[in-house]
Amino acid sequence: MQSDNTFKEHRDPKLTLKQRRLIKNTLIHAVLILLAFVFMFPFLWMFFTALKTPAELLQGIEVLLPKDPQWENFRVAVTTVPFFMYLKNSLILVFFAVLGTLFSATLSAYAFAKLQWPGRDVLFVVMLATMMIPAQVILIPSYILYDLIGWLGTRLPLIVPYFFGGGAAFYIFLLRQFFKGIPKELTESAIVDGAGHFKIFFYIMLPLTRPALITVSLLTFMFVWNDYFGPLIYLSNPDHWTLALGLRGFQTQFTGRYDLMMAAAILVMLPTIVLFFIAQKYFIEGITFTGIKG
Amino acid sequence: MSKKNKTSSLSGLRKQEKKLGYIFASPWLIGLVIFGAFPILASLFLSFTRYRMVGTPEWIGLANYRALMFNDSIFWTSLWNTLYHVFLSVPLGLFVGIILALLLNSKIRGIGIYRTLFYLPNVVSIVAMSLLWLWLFQPNFGLINQVLSPIYNLFNMEPLGWYRDADLSKLTLILMGLWTAGGSMIIYLAQMQDIPKDYYEAAEIDGANGFQQIIKITLPLMTPSIFFNFIMGIIAGFQVFAIAYIMTQGGPGRSTYYYGYYLFDKMINDNNMGQASAMAWILLLITLVITLIALTLNRFVFYLGDQD
Numbered sequence: 380m381q382s383d384n385t386f387k388e389h390r391d392p393k394l395t396l397k398q399r400r401l402i403k404n405t406l407i408h409a410v411l412i413l414l415a416f417v418f419m420f421p422f423l424w425m426f427f428t429a430l431k432t433p434a435e436l437l438q439g440i441e442v443l444l445p446k447d448p449q450w451e452n453f454r455v456a457v458t459t460v461p462f463f464m465y466l467k468n469s470l471i472l473v474f475f476a477v478l479g480t481l482f483s484a485t486l487s488a489y490a491f492a493k494l495q496w497p498g499r500d501v502l503f504v505v506m507l508a509t510m511m512i513p514a515q516v517i518l519i520p521s522y523i524l525y526d527l528i529g530w531l532g533t534r535l536p537l538i539v540p541y542f543f544g545g546g547a548a549f550y551i552f553l554l555r556q557f558f559k560g561i562p563k564e565l566t567e568s569a570i571v572d573g574a575g576h577f578k579i580f581f582y583i584m585l586p587l588t589r590p591a592l593i594t595v596s597l598l599t600f601m602f603v604w605n606d607y608f609g610p611l612i613y614l615s616n617p618d619h620w621t622l623a624l625g626l627r628g629f630q631t632q633f634t635g636r637y638d639l640m641m642a643a644a645i646l647v648m649l650p651t652i653v654l655f656f657i658a659q660k661y662f663i664e665g666i667t668f669t670g671i672k673g
Numbered sequence: 674m675s676k677k678n679k680t681s682s683l684s685g686l687r688k689q690e691k692k693l694g695y696i697f698a699s700p701w702l703i704g705l706v707i708f709g710a711f712p713i714l715a716s717l718f719l720s721f722t723r724y725r726m727v728g729t730p731e732w733i734g735l736a737n738y739r740a741l742m743f744n745d746s747i748f749w750t751s752l753w754n755t756l757y758h759v760f761l762s763v764p765l766g767l768f769v770g771i772i773l774a775l776l777l778n779s780k781i782r783g784i785g786i787y788r789t790l791f792y793l794p795n796v797v798s799i800v801a802m803s804l805l806w807l808w809l810f811q812p813n814f815g816l817i818n819q820v821l822s823p824i825y826n827l828f829n830m831e832p833l834g835w836y837r838d839a840d841l842s843k844l845t846l847i848l849m850g851l852w853t854a855g856g857s858m859i860i861y862l863a864q865m866q867d868i869p870k871d872y873y874e875a876a877e878i879d880g881a882n883g884f885q886q887i888i889k890i891t892l893p894l895m896t897p898s899i900f901f902n903f904i905m906g907i908i909a910g911f912q913v914f915a916i917a918y919i920m921t922q923g924g925p926g927r928s929t930y931y932y933g934y935y936l937f938d939k940m941i942n943d944n945n946m947g948q949a950s951a952m953a954w955i956l957l958l959i960t961l962v963i964t965l966i967a968l969t970l971n972r973f974v975f976y977l978g979d980q981d
Binding site for chain 1: 715
């Protein structure tokens with residue numbers, strides 16, 4: 380570290396270190412509370428709006444809280460559109476995407492982390508590079524391919540690729556880091572005891588990296604639940620629409636009825652928010668663990 | 674089991690590993706070929722053809738590229754809109770993310786709650802987020818114009834039209850995007866917590882104040898994650914589509930008609946797969962060039978552990 384004379388500066392000698400720290404922390408709290416208010420108020424406003432009458436909508440902040448909360452709006456939101464069908468469709472896609480991602484990402488992460496095979500390191504770089512390719516480059520031929528094999532209009536384009544590592548580069552990277560963290564001695568002593576790599580994979584690796592598996596499942600869940608682009612392109616049959624598509628349809632159907640739109644939007648985002656609060660440890664760890672640290 | 678036996682069983686497994694490596698990686702490897710390599714090469718081929726989902730692609734050389742670049746003003750409008758979006762949203766996003774991370778790097782009570790709150794907008798779906806901000810920016814009854822109305826009155830000006838004003842619409846979508854800056858914040862924080870404490874202690878002894886410590890220690894050692902978020906921000910920024918599709922339908926007057934939107938229309942509405950592929954490849958090249966330029970900035974990136 381360099382030592383720099385300009386670092387020396389004048390401080391009020393009357394304040395002790397403790398007092399200065401107290402002032403500093405109070406200031407930081409003040410700024411953070413203000414910022415948190417700005418970041419959180421949209422959520423609150425969304426909730427208030429969902430409970431308002433159309434007349435109250437037009438009064439803006441004059442009516443901060445609805446006088447007579449319209450819980451009815453939530454019922455309207457789920458009954459005027461086939462909400463539960465959308466929910467079912469979203470859950471179907473999420474289920475297969477999580478299953479497929481876990482299947483393909485854990486296996487290949489194990490190959491990258493624990494096995495020696497020719498071409499491994501080159502392919503690892505290729506895998507990281509795929510994260511940088513714009514989705515549109517892949518999209519058009521895939522669309523044509525799915526058309527040729529008759530998958531357009533079915534859910535298959537949004538399910539099958541996950542079983543082949545589609546969109547899983549980040550997760551493979553994450554799991555590889557976790558697998559690498561499992562001590563060599565553990566696997567080698569298992570090998571001595573006669574276990575093959577499939578046994579090691581199932582009985583040592585997967586149980587020991589459960590937190591990482593939960594992280595991958597949660598991130599996949601979030602992505603698929605919230606994804607708009609994929610379903611927009613591939614789900615032409617309204618009976619297959621997901622909540623994200625349904626919500627968009629809701630918007631065009633109820634132009635200007637922000638009370639109903641906000642009620643529907645809250646219902647769509649509630650599961651992800653609840654999930655995040657329950658399992659935020661896994662999210663934050665998963666995102667930070669990958670260590671973009673050089 | 675004797676020692677010799679042990680090593681021979683290990684080396685036998687080493688040989689077996691070569692095969693097993695491919696077996697374990699096979700789901701991803703197959704995917705790489707079918708859902709990666711094949712589409713990339715196919716889209717390059719298609720970009721030199723005329724193909725509208727019927728018949729067979731007809732080779733037309735560079736005609737698609739020429740048509741887009743010399744005969745299509747919408748192409749340039751959409752590219753300009755996208756560049757505008759990238760060049761404002763990426764630096765602003767970096768700035769807000771870094772500020773949040775610096776504030777949250779302090780050791781104060783309740784820091785976990787703040788982190789959760791600032792991250793929360795990132796779990797909201799893009800449709801829900803778009804609807805919410807349509808309502809917040811709504812020019813007549815929206816919260817933002819209501820809050821700003823004293824300022825409008827003070828300066829005697831008309832309330833801003835936000836997404837309904839062609840001059841402001843791109844900026845409106847960029848401002849909305851800052852709501853999710855907490856996503857990059859988490860990555861910065863992880864890196865900040867890796868910075869050895871003795872750096873700060875040494876600086877403190879030398880008389881550096883908090884601000885100087887941030888400028889001389891924290892920020893330089895954060896450059897790897899800043900760099901990462903910068904590259905990822907650029908790649909994502911060039912693909913901006915859904916927010917415009919949901920909020921403005923590309924308007925008003927094509928002001929939010931982004932590159933990804935035009936590509937989508939070419940593909941889904943016109944079925945003009947040749948030109949859509951050419952657009953995709955131009956996008957890939959632009960992203961590549963900008964990433965390579967950005968990589969030259971890499972020499973300003975400090976990697977902890979590289980110094981000694």
